[in-house]
Amino acid sequence: MPGLDSVLAAGVAFTAGVLTTLTARRRRREGPRRRPEEARRSGDPRAGLVDYQRLQLGLLERAIDDPELAEVLSTFEVESPTHLRQHLFANALYSNALFGYRIGVATLEELHGHLRVLCRSALFRRYWESTRPHRASLKDDSEEGRIGRMVDNLIRDLDEADTEEWWVVGEPPVE
Secondary structure (H helix, E strand, C coil): CHHHHHHHHHHHHHHHHHHHHHHHHHHHHHHHHHHHHHHHHHCCCHHHHHHHHHHHHHHHHHHHHCHHHHHHHCCCCCCCHHHHHHHHHHHHHHHHHHHHHHCCCCCHHHHHHHHHHHCCCHHHHHHHHHCHHHHCCCCCCCHHHHHHHHHHHHHHHHHHCCCCCHHHCCCCCCC
16 A cells, blocks of 8 residues: 555654654753763863852852852842842853853853843942952953953943943953
8 A cells, every 4th residue: 555655654754753852852951961071081171160160050059049058158248138149140140151251152252242231230230349359359361350351341331332232332352
C-alpha cells in the first residue's frame, strides 16, 4: 500500500524531530553544569572565575532573600531593607556585566552599552554613589578601576546630554 509507506515515513520523520528536540533540550539543561567541569579539566584559566562568580551570585541571591544575611553585606547607608535588597541586586547586575566581559562573552564596547542601560536607573545610580568609597582603593590601571571610571563617565555623560537619545550617549571605549 503506497499510502501506508507515506504514513510510516511521516511517523519516522516526526519521531526523529521529537527525539532531536528532546536531545537538544537535555544538552541545554546539562550544558551549564558540565561546562565548568570540562573547563577545569582542560585547564581553561576562566574556570576558576566562573566558579567564583557562581558562588558570589549565589551568596548575593541568599542575601537578597534573607534580610538577616543582607545585613552582613550592609557596608553602606540604606534607609530600609528594601533599599538594601535593591543595592544588592544592583551589585549583582553590575558584577554579572563585568563577569561577561571578563570571560569574553561581551566585548568592552558591549559592556559599555550594557552599563549605559544600567546607568539610566536611579536606583543603580544610588547604589553606584553609595559604593564609591569601596572603589576608592582600586588601582587606576586595574581592569575594575578602568571600568568603574567608565561607569562614572557614563553617568556624567548621561547627565550632561542634551538629547533624549540616551543610547548614543557616551564615547564607546577602545579595546
